[in-house]
Amino acid sequence: MAPLGEETPLIGERSCSLSSTETGTLQVYLYHRVAPGAAGVLTFTFGKYTAEELCVHAAKACGVLPVCHPLFALATEDLSCWFPPNHLFTVDEVCSQVVVYRIRFLFPSWCGLGQSHRFQLLNDRASPVLDYPVIDYLFAQSRSDFIGGRMAMALSLPQQEECLGLAVLDMLRIAKEKHQSPSEVFSHVSYKSCIPAPLRCQIQQHSFLTRKRIRHRFSKSLRKLGGCQPDGCCLKLKYLLDLERLQRRWAEESFLVRTTGSAKDITIHVAGESGVSWSCSGSEVRQHFCDFPDIADISIKQASGDGAAVENRVVTLTKTDNRVLEVEFPSLRDALSCVALIDGYYRLTADAHHYFCKEVAPPRLLEDLENQCHGPISSEFAVNKLKVAGSRPGLFLLRRSPQDFDSFLLTVCTETRSGRDYKRCLIRKDEDGSWGLSGVPRRFCSLRDLLGTYRRCGLQAEGAPMRLAACCPPQPRGDGRGWGVTSLHGVCDVTAWVV
Known part of the structure; x- marks a missing residue:
């Protein structure tokens, strides 16, 4: 398969399906890769993979750093629907599957010095x-959409x-x-x-x-x-x-739904700039419902069908002022696609460590919450967080590496002869799933096991003994009022946009 460049048809222009004739494979199609001449498709064989796991593989192939990883998602081959990050793909010998790796979350003027920088x-x-x-990838994706007539x-x-x-x-x-x-x-x-x-x-x-x-x-x-x-x-x-x-609304997504009360067809519009709005079918007039930080809760439940099982799902959005928008989607897949979109935008604009419902919760976020781990923030911001928390000797902060999807960094406050200092340790997750400190042969079965062991026996960094007394966990952002920034997952302090 040739890369998606000038010499090959765009996804929307191909006369035949992208799907491989070879059964037992899952193919992830890419718009751009860092290596010149590299194939524009990643192929996965028998096994189970989450959508987020596939996105990480694609990010590595495209040179996308962990900071920008939350902007991407997987779409169906015809780009009609999106998969939530926890969607589980099962690859077996029965059939082949094709998905497309795309930037889903966008805000106006991200590519220049307009309202945000x-x-x-x-x-x-x-x-x-x-x-x-990411600019390279967004260009290739947008060019494909433009020329392909989407x-x-x-x-x-x-x-x-x-x-x-x-x-x-x-x-x-x-x-x-x-x-x-x-x-x-x-x-x-x-x-x-x-x-x-x-x-x-x-x-x-x-x-x-x-x-x-x-x-x-x-x-x-x-x-x-x-x-x-x-x-x-x-x-x-x-x-x-x-x-x-x-095309001003090029980053907007729309969903055709039905209101639960009057059974009236309406369209839900979701965009990074304007939040959630709706319009009656066939009308250009839009009613703004909320901005993303104003959302208090989202729930998904099966629609009632007089005792019979139905595919329809009812999604309820509740605002912080208790106003409610309740709509019915024609299928679970459509409902999850919309909720995952709103959920992702909420993390980008309000709270990087929050999810609304387990149906769309990113597995890596659940792992971070379990381990009290920050996103890929920089060393400077990690030290600043420790200072704000009191800078007590033994206070430590765990964070994901801004450069490597498989690495974590431990920043520890220590007392030295010259005064208060901050030491850093690199934690690696190997391909076999084991964990260990860089340069230390001992391996652990989980990150929690590693931290628990070193909290009991201590460790050394740069020749200085350290103890892990108390963790500095991520703090919830609350309702997000007073913010003038937009954050990526876990990196609201590293990359911020002044509005």
Whole structure:
């Protein structure tokens, strides 16, 4: 399978199914990989895998760090539904399965310096929120959606101009990556391959002279912008920003449901910028229900069916002011897809260590809560948390590594001859599931077992003895009022957006 690049059809354009003819496999399709020429698919054989586990494998293949891992999720092959992070895939000899690894959680202006930007602890300059591997992936995903026709848009004359402008940026990006001049690329790559199919058809219906004029204008724009020598990443950022302006609701998801009281069909809209809203079917008027930090509870229950089992599920959203939105989904899969979306946005905007219902709880989050473990925060913020907690000798903080999915870091407050100090220990989880301190041969069957042992007998770091007296656990964020930041899972102190 070739990577999903310029030389291969986009997911939405393939005439046949992505599914492998080989039974007994689960395939995860990727839009972009770090290694040039690497296959755009990960294949898993017999066994059981959670959706989150598959996302971690995909993140490693795509160069996505743990900080940005919560932005991704798995979608069905036709992109009609999403799997919650705890969904269990069973791979056997009966059939094959195909899922797509995608960025699901997005906020406006993440790719530029608009309403939000990232503020780094050691660098007070603003920068794009997303790391470069995530920008690369978002670009490849968005380009696939745009060219594949998955972004609904009216082809008015201004929008046609915008689409052709995006094609110019795309051609410049191709030239930059292939180390060719824009003219060389333009001679063997059609600009029509960089625009949506409906626009291609519309251009094809024009007269020969009109098509020639469009091509001439495109070539002229390409040469003009090519003379500026733009950076490849800047071209991708500009592409994403222009695409966002062209399709303002590109990151919004909608769910067709029915109200439980009046049995009226309505549409639930969920977006990072506007929270949860709803509209009557066929109406453009929307009623805002809540922002994500205003949600107090979410529940899922089976709809009543006069004693007979039904597939429908009733989802109840309760706000902090006790207002309720109760709707009925046509299936459990659709209900879980919507609830997982709201649940994920809540962790990004209000409380990184919270989940609303066990049906969509991320396994890694449950593991963190059990072990009183923080997300992938930096050493500086770990030390700061210990200082806020009192900096008593023996106070320690457990956190996930910001760089490695299989590593944890232990930051311990110690008393030395020169005064109060903070030591760090690396904890590794091996492929066989065993745990151990870096450089120490002793292995443990669980993280809790490791911590319990060293709390009893102590340990050494950098030649200094340390004791683990008390843990500094993650603190709940409450209702989130007064916040001016958006956080990723467990990293609300590492990466923040000033609003």
